[in-house]
Amino acid sequence: MSGQSVERRVEVNSEGGLHFRVASLFVSCAERFSSEICVVKGEQKVNGKSIMELMTLAAEMGQTLVLKVKGSDAEVAMEALVEVIENK
Amino acid sequence: MKFCDFVIAESVVAQLKGTDKEAVITELVSQVHATGHVEEGQVEDIIGAVLKREELGSTGIGKGVAVPHTKHPSVKGLVGTVGLAQEGIDFTSVDGEPVHIFFLLISPPDSTADHLQALGHISKNLKDDQFCRFLRRATTREQIQELLDEADNQKFGVQD
Numbered sequence: 001m002s003g004q005s006v007e008r009r010v011e012v013n014s015e016g017g018l019h020f021r022v023a024s025l026f027v028s029c030a031e032r033f034s035s036e037i038c039v040v041k042g043e044q045k046v047n048g049k050s051i052m053e054l055m056t057l058a059a060e061m062g063q064t065l066v067l068k069v070k071g072s073d074a075e076v077a078m079e080a081l082v083e084v085i086e087n088k
Numbered sequence: 089m090k091f092c093d094f095v096i097a098e099s100v101v102a103q104l105k106g107t108d109k110e111a112v113i114t115e116l117v118s119q120v121h122a123t124g125h126v127e128e129g130q131v132e133d134i135i136g137a138v139l140k141r142e143e144l145g146s147t148g149i150g151k152g153v154a155v156p157h158t159k160h161p162s163v164k165g166l167v168g169t170v171g172l173a174q175e176g177i178d179f180t181s182v183d184g185e186p187v188h189i190f191f192l193l194i195s196p197p198d199s200t201a202d203h204l205q206a207l208g209h210i211s212k213n214l215k216d217d218q219f220c221r222f223l224r225r226a227t228t229r230e231q232i233q234e235l236l237d238e239a240d241n242q243k244f245g246v247q248d
Contacts, residue, residue, distance in 0.1 A: 056211045
Protein backbone atom coordinates (compact mmCIF):
# COMPACT_ATOMS: atom_id res chain seq x y z
CA MET A 1 0.00 0.00 0.00
CA SER A 2 1.55 3.30 -1.01
CA GLY A 3 1.37 6.35 1.16
CA GLN A 4 2.73 7.58 4.41
CA SER A 5 4.24 5.74 7.31
CA VAL A 6 3.76 7.37 10.69
CA GLU A 7 4.89 6.26 14.11
CA ARG A 8 4.04 7.73 17.50
CA ARG A 9 4.54 6.81 21.14
CA VAL A 10 1.52 7.27 23.38
CA GLU A 11 1.02 6.76 27.06
CA VAL A 12 -2.07 4.95 28.28
CA ASN A 13 -3.54 7.46 30.66
CA SER A 14 -6.92 5.98 31.38
CA GLU A 15 -7.25 4.64 34.90
CA GLY A 16 -8.57 1.35 33.65
CA GLY A 17 -5.67 0.94 31.24
CA LEU A 18 -6.43 -0.14 27.70
CA HIS A 19 -9.63 -1.70 28.93
CA PHE A 20 -12.32 -3.22 26.79
CA ARG A 21 -14.27 -0.06 26.13
CA VAL A 22 -11.24 2.02 25.15
CA ALA A 23 -10.01 -0.83 22.98
CA SER A 24 -13.44 -1.02 21.30
CA LEU A 25 -13.38 2.72 20.62
CA PHE A 26 -9.87 2.40 19.23
CA VAL A 27 -10.93 -0.37 16.87
CA SER A 28 -14.08 1.49 15.74
CA CYS A 29 -11.87 4.47 14.99
CA ALA A 30 -9.16 2.41 13.29
CA GLU A 31 -11.65 0.70 11.01
CA ARG A 32 -12.61 4.04 9.48
CA PHE A 33 -9.21 4.27 7.84
CA SER A 34 -7.69 2.29 5.01
CA SER A 35 -4.19 2.39 6.48
CA GLU A 36 -2.61 -0.57 8.25
CA ILE A 37 -2.58 0.02 11.97
CA CYS A 38 -0.19 -1.68 14.29
CA VAL A 39 0.07 -1.30 18.06
CA VAL A 40 3.27 -2.25 19.82
CA LYS A 41 3.86 -2.79 23.52
CA GLY A 42 7.38 -3.92 24.31
CA GLU A 43 7.94 -7.10 22.32
CA GLN A 44 4.27 -7.52 21.42
CA LYS A 45 2.99 -6.28 18.11
CA VAL A 46 -0.73 -6.52 17.28
CA ASN A 47 -3.23 -5.50 14.65
CA GLY A 48 -4.95 -2.31 15.80
CA LYS A 49 -8.13 -3.21 13.96
CA SER A 50 -8.72 -6.36 16.00
CA ILE A 51 -10.20 -6.03 19.49
CA MET A 52 -9.11 -9.55 20.33
CA GLU A 53 -5.49 -8.73 19.50
CA LEU A 54 -5.57 -5.40 21.35
CA MET A 55 -6.82 -7.08 24.51
CA THR A 56 -3.81 -9.40 24.50
CA LEU A 57 -1.62 -6.36 25.28
CA ALA A 58 -3.29 -5.93 28.69
CA ALA A 59 -1.85 -2.40 28.70
CA GLU A 60 -2.14 -0.63 32.06
CA MET A 61 -2.24 3.03 32.90
CA GLY A 62 1.16 4.62 32.54
CA GLN A 63 2.43 2.08 30.03
CA THR A 64 3.67 3.22 26.64
CA LEU A 65 2.38 2.00 23.34
CA VAL A 66 3.84 2.65 19.93
CA LEU A 67 1.31 3.24 17.19
CA LYS A 68 2.51 2.48 13.66
CA VAL A 69 0.23 3.54 10.85
CA LYS A 70 0.96 2.95 7.19
CA GLY A 71 -1.16 3.99 4.25
CA SER A 72 -2.66 6.82 2.26
CA ASP A 73 -4.58 8.23 5.25
CA ALA A 74 -1.90 7.51 7.84
CA GLU A 75 -1.57 11.01 9.25
CA VAL A 76 -5.26 11.57 9.69
CA ALA A 77 -5.63 8.11 11.18
CA MET A 78 -2.79 8.68 13.63
CA GLU A 79 -4.29 11.92 14.95
CA ALA A 80 -7.63 10.25 15.53
CA LEU A 81 -6.13 7.20 17.21
CA VAL A 82 -3.84 9.18 19.49
CA GLU A 83 -6.85 11.14 20.64
CA VAL A 84 -8.69 7.95 21.55
CA ILE A 85 -5.81 6.70 23.71
CA GLU A 86 -4.88 10.01 25.30
CA ASN A 87 -8.32 11.35 25.99
CA LYS A 88 -10.00 8.37 27.55
CA MET B 89 -2.51 -14.61 35.06
CA LYS B 90 -3.81 -18.03 34.09
CA PHE B 91 -7.29 -19.55 33.78
CA CYS B 92 -6.70 -21.50 36.99
CA ASP B 93 -6.30 -18.17 38.79
CA PHE B 94 -9.84 -17.04 38.15
CA VAL B 95 -12.05 -19.63 36.44
CA ILE B 96 -14.10 -21.46 39.05
CA ALA B 97 -13.99 -25.04 37.86
CA GLU B 98 -17.28 -26.13 39.47
CA SER B 99 -19.16 -23.30 37.80
CA VAL B 100 -18.23 -24.11 34.21
CA VAL B 101 -21.23 -24.93 32.00
CA ALA B 102 -20.74 -27.31 29.09
CA GLN B 103 -24.31 -26.91 27.78
CA LEU B 104 -25.93 -23.58 28.46
CA LYS B 105 -29.71 -23.76 28.60
CA GLY B 106 -30.43 -20.11 27.82
CA THR B 107 -31.28 -19.08 24.28
CA ASP B 108 -30.81 -15.32 24.49
CA LYS B 109 -28.32 -12.83 25.89
CA GLU B 110 -30.08 -12.19 29.18
CA ALA B 111 -30.76 -15.86 29.87
CA VAL B 112 -27.15 -16.85 29.22
CA ILE B 113 -25.72 -14.10 31.40
CA THR B 114 -28.20 -14.99 34.16
CA GLU B 115 -27.17 -18.62 33.95
CA LEU B 116 -23.43 -17.86 34.04
CA VAL B 117 -23.69 -15.47 36.99
CA SER B 118 -25.93 -17.90 38.88
CA GLN B 119 -23.40 -20.67 38.37
CA VAL B 120 -20.64 -18.54 39.87
CA HIS B 121 -22.92 -17.59 42.74
CA ALA B 122 -23.78 -21.24 43.40
CA THR B 123 -20.12 -21.96 44.14
CA GLY B 124 -20.12 -19.38 46.93
CA HIS B 125 -17.80 -16.82 45.37
CA VAL B 126 -20.31 -14.01 45.31
CA GLU B 127 -21.84 -12.23 48.30
CA GLU B 128 -25.39 -13.34 49.05
CA GLY B 129 -28.23 -11.33 47.62
CA GLN B 130 -26.11 -9.76 44.89
CA VAL B 131 -26.87 -12.02 41.95
CA GLU B 132 -29.54 -9.78 40.40
CA ASP B 133 -27.33 -6.75 40.81
CA ILE B 134 -24.41 -8.44 39.10
CA ILE B 135 -26.58 -9.68 36.24
CA GLY B 136 -27.86 -6.13 35.83
CA ALA B 137 -24.32 -4.76 35.81
CA VAL B 138 -23.15 -7.22 33.16
CA LEU B 139 -26.18 -6.49 30.96
CA LYS B 140 -25.70 -2.77 31.37
CA ARG B 141 -22.09 -3.16 30.29
CA GLU B 142 -23.30 -5.03 27.19
CA GLU B 143 -25.53 -2.08 26.33
CA LEU B 144 -22.47 0.17 26.14
CA GLY B 145 -21.02 -2.14 23.54
CA SER B 146 -21.20 -5.84 22.86
CA THR B 147 -18.44 -8.01 24.25
CA GLY B 148 -19.00 -10.38 21.35
CA ILE B 149 -15.52 -10.03 19.90
CA GLY B 150 -16.00 -12.27 16.90
CA LYS B 151 -15.14 -15.89 16.10
CA GLY B 152 -18.20 -17.03 18.07
CA VAL B 153 -16.79 -15.74 21.35
CA ALA B 154 -18.02 -13.25 23.96
CA VAL B 155 -16.39 -11.96 27.13
CA PRO B 156 -19.19 -10.43 29.22
CA HIS B 157 -17.72 -8.80 32.32
CA THR B 158 -18.25 -6.31 35.09
CA LYS B 159 -16.58 -4.85 38.15
CA HIS B 160 -18.63 -5.41 41.28
CA PRO B 161 -18.00 -5.03 45.01
CA SER B 162 -19.62 -8.34 45.86
CA VAL B 163 -16.55 -10.36 44.92
CA LYS B 164 -13.32 -10.40 46.90
CA GLY B 165 -11.12 -11.35 44.00
CA LEU B 166 -11.35 -11.91 40.30
CA VAL B 167 -13.76 -14.74 39.46
CA GLY B 168 -14.94 -16.14 36.20
CA THR B 169 -16.47 -19.00 34.37
CA VAL B 170 -16.85 -20.52 30.94
CA GLY B 171 -20.09 -21.52 29.21
CA LEU B 172 -20.73 -23.16 25.87
CA ALA B 173 -23.90 -22.80 23.77
CA GLN B 174 -24.27 -25.41 21.04
CA GLU B 175 -27.00 -23.48 19.26
CA GLY B 176 -25.28 -20.11 19.18
CA ILE B 177 -26.66 -16.98 20.80
CA ASP B 178 -27.31 -13.63 19.18
CA PHE B 179 -24.98 -11.29 21.02
CA THR B 180 -24.75 -8.43 18.51
CA SER B 181 -21.11 -9.38 17.98
CA VAL B 182 -18.71 -7.29 15.97
CA ASP B 183 -18.80 -9.78 13.11
CA GLY B 184 -22.57 -10.39 13.29
CA GLU B 185 -22.06 -14.07 14.06
CA PRO B 186 -23.79 -15.95 16.89
CA VAL B 187 -21.77 -16.74 20.01
CA HIS B 188 -20.96 -20.25 21.18
CA ILE B 189 -18.23 -19.60 23.74
CA PHE B 190 -18.70 -17.34 26.77
CA PHE B 191 -16.08 -16.23 29.25
CA LEU B 192 -17.71 -14.37 32.14
CA LEU B 193 -15.47 -12.20 34.33
CA ILE B 194 -16.43 -10.48 37.59
CA SER B 195 -13.75 -8.31 39.20
CA PRO B 196 -13.59 -6.26 42.39
CA PRO B 197 -13.79 -2.53 41.57
CA ASP B 198 -10.12 -1.76 42.19
CA SER B 199 -8.57 -4.69 40.37
CA THR B 200 -7.61 -3.03 37.09
CA ALA B 201 -4.37 -4.90 36.52
CA ASP B 202 -5.84 -8.34 37.26
CA HIS B 203 -8.89 -7.58 35.16
CA LEU B 204 -6.74 -6.56 32.20
CA GLN B 205 -4.46 -9.56 32.62
CA ALA B 206 -7.40 -11.95 32.73
CA LEU B 207 -8.98 -10.47 29.58
CA GLY B 208 -5.52 -10.58 28.01
CA HIS B 209 -5.08 -14.25 28.81
CA ILE B 210 -8.56 -15.07 27.49
CA SER B 211 -7.93 -13.12 24.26
CA LYS B 212 -4.48 -14.59 23.73
CA ASN B 213 -5.88 -18.10 23.73
CA LEU B 214 -9.05 -17.33 21.80
CA LYS B 215 -6.91 -15.90 19.02
CA ASP B 216 -5.76 -19.45 18.44
CA ASP B 217 -8.25 -21.18 16.10
CA GLN B 218 -7.32 -24.55 17.48
CA PHE B 219 -8.23 -23.52 21.02
CA CYS B 220 -11.60 -22.22 19.80
CA ARG B 221 -12.23 -25.35 17.77
CA PHE B 222 -11.45 -27.69 20.66
CA LEU B 223 -13.54 -25.61 23.02
CA ARG B 224 -16.49 -25.70 20.64
CA ARG B 225 -16.27 -29.49 20.56
CA ALA B 226 -16.18 -29.93 24.33
CA THR B 227 -19.32 -31.47 25.78
CA THR B 228 -18.40 -31.90 29.43
CA ARG B 229 -17.03 -29.72 32.19
CA GLU B 230 -14.00 -32.00 32.46
CA GLN B 231 -13.13 -31.54 28.79
CA ILE B 232 -13.33 -27.77 29.14
CA GLN B 233 -11.17 -27.89 32.25
CA GLU B 234 -8.57 -29.98 30.45
CA LEU B 235 -8.43 -27.44 27.64
CA LEU B 236 -8.03 -24.56 30.05
CA ASP B 237 -5.20 -26.43 31.77
CA GLU B 238 -3.48 -27.00 28.44
CA ALA B 239 -3.92 -23.32 27.60
CA ASP B 240 -2.33 -22.40 30.94
CA ASN B 241 0.60 -24.63 29.99
CA GLN B 242 0.95 -22.54 26.86
CA LYS B 243 -0.19 -25.07 24.33
CA PHE B 244 -2.22 -22.38 22.53
CA GLY B 245 -1.98 -18.73 21.65
CA VAL B 246 1.66 -18.95 20.58
CA GLN B 247 2.78 -15.81 18.78
CA ASP B 248 3.75 -16.32 15.14
